[in-house]
Amino acid sequence: MIRALVILAAVASGPAAAADRVLAVGGAVTEIVYALGAGDKLVARDTTSSYPEQAQALPDVGYMRALSPEGVLSVAPDLIVAVEGAGPPETLEVLHSADIELVTVPEGYDAEAIARKIAVVGDALDLQPEAAALSAKVRAEVEAASATAQGRAEGQNRRVMFVLSTQGGRILASGTGTAADAVIALAGAQNAFSEFEGYKPLTDEAILKAAPDVILMMDRGGDHSQSDADLLAMPAIAQTPAGLEGEIVRMPGLYLLGFGPRTASAVSDLSDHLYGS
C-alpha cells in the first residue's frame, strides 16, 4: 500500500508515463482492457464489470454512477478509464484534485462506436498498435456478423420485444435508442416497439398490438428472471405470436448489450436463436 502511494506520487509528478495501476469502470471498458492484454494492470473494477472471470476477483468500487471518492483512492489507481456517465461529478472532482488521470470512454451502439471505445482505451493505456489491430478486427467481425445475419433474415424480418423486467406483472420493454434496440437491428430483426425511446412499462394491449414474434431477455441466473412458463402465462404475452410459439431467447446482459469486444459473437448468437443456425 505504501509502495502504491509512492508509485502514485511519482507518476503524478512525472511526465505522462504509461499507467501501472488502472481502475476500469464500465463492463465494456473492462472487457476491452483484458482484450488488449492489459488485464494485469487492473487494480479494481466497478459492479457492472462482470466479464471476464478474472475481473470478478478484483475489488469492486461500487456502481459506476455512485462511486465513492475514498473507495477509489483506496485502490490507489494512477489511471481511471471510465465509460461515459460514470460519476457522480463530486467524486470525479475530488479524484481530479488528487491528480489521478481520468479518461472518459464514449458510449455508443454500433461497430463504429466499439472501434472508438477500443481506440480511447488503447490511447489511455499507451497500447495504440494493439488497439488499432483489435478495433480493426472487432469492427470487421461485427460488420461481417451483421451482414450474415441480415442475409439470413431476408424476407423474414422477425419482430423482437426486448423485456428488461417483468416486476409486479408489469412488462418493461425497450423502445428505440437503447443497446437492445441496436443489437436487435444488427441481428437482422426488428424491434417490436419504435413509438417510444428508452425502457418503458407497457400495457397488455400495447404488447398484443405490437405482436412480437420473439421475446428477448437478459439471463441473470435466476434472481430476477422469471421461468419461461410464468412468462408465457402472462395474459399480455400468451396471445402474441411469441407466446403461442413459446419463443423466448435469454442471453447474458453484458454479452448482449455491452457493445464491447464480444458483440460480434453476441450478434451471431442472437441471429442463430432468431433464424436457426
Add this chain to the structure above:
Amino acid sequence: MALLAGDHAPQITDRLAQARRLHLGLWGLFFVCAVFSLSTGATTVSFGTLLHAISGGELEPVERVVLYDIRLPRLVLGALVGASLAVSGAVMQGLFRNPLADPGLVGVSAGAGLGAIIAIVLGAGASWLSFAGIYLVPLAAFAGGWASTVILYQVSTRRGRTSVATMLLAGIALGALAGAASGVLVYMADDAQLRDLTFWGLGSLAGATWAKIAAAGPIILAALLATPFLARGLNGLALGEAAAHHMGIAVQLVKNAAILSVAAATGAAVAVSGTIGFVGIVVPHLLRLATGPDHRMLLPNAALLGASLLVFADVISRVVIAPAELPIGIITAILGAPVFLWILLRRRSVIDL
C-alpha cells in the same frame, strides 16, 4: 395525591440536571465519533496519520486529499445534516404535539424531492441551467423545499393565525401532488436517471465538498442557533395553544419561527445530502425517554446526538462494503429502528402517547 405531587416536583428538576449531565456526555460522544470518522475509511489513512497531521507533520498528497477533501467535509456536513434533522424533528413534534411528526410535515421533503427529480430528469436538456453545473440538483431541491413550505404556510394561515391541523392535512395533499408530479417525471426518465433518483432517495454524504458546506452550512447554523429561543414556547405549547397563550407565550410568533427554522435547516440538509430518514424521529424520542420532554435541553441534546448518529452511520456506510459505499439512509434505518423498537418495548408504560 399531595404526596404524589410532592414527589413529582423534585423529579422534574432532577431530570433537567440529568439532561445537563447527558449534554456533556453527548459532547464526548460527538468528539469520539468525529475522531473515528477522520481516522476510518477505505484508504490506509489512520489515527496515526491524523495525529501526524495535527502535530504539524508533512502528509503525502493522497493522504492530504483523503483527510482534507474527503473525510473532513464529510464529517462537517454529516454533523450539520444530522443536527438539523434531529432538531427539526424535535421542533416539529413539539409544534404539532404529535410523536410521529417529522420535518417532512412542513412539506420540505416532498418539495425538495420534486425539485431534485426535476433537475435530474429535465436539467440535463436545459442548457441555460448550465451555470449551476454540478450544484443544479442541490439548488433545485432547496428551491423546491422552500416553495412547498411557503404554499403550505399560506394555505393553513387565516387572519394571521396558523392552524397546525390544517397544515398537517394540507401537507398530506401537497405531498400526494408532489408525488404524482414526481411519478410523471420518473416515467419520462431514462434508466441512468432512474438510478440517480434511487441513490438520491437513499441519501449520501459521499458528495460532500467544501463548496456545499459553504452554501448550506450558514443556513443550517442560523436555523439551529435560532431554535433554543423556541424552547420555552414549545414547552408552553405542550399544554395546548390556549394555555400557552394564557402563559404569555406569543403563539403565532413561535409557530412562524419554528416553521421557518425547520424549513431552512431541513431544506438545506436535504439539498446537500438527499433524503436521510429516521434521524428526525428516533433521536428526539430517545432523548425524551432518557431525560424528559423539556425542550430547553432536548433541542441542544438532539443536535449533538443527531450529529453523532449521522457521522457514525456515515463511517459505517463507507467501510462496510469498501471500496464501494452503501447509501447512508439504509444505515440510519438499520442502526436506528431496532434500538428504537427495543426501547419502546422495554418502556412501553412510560410512552403513554
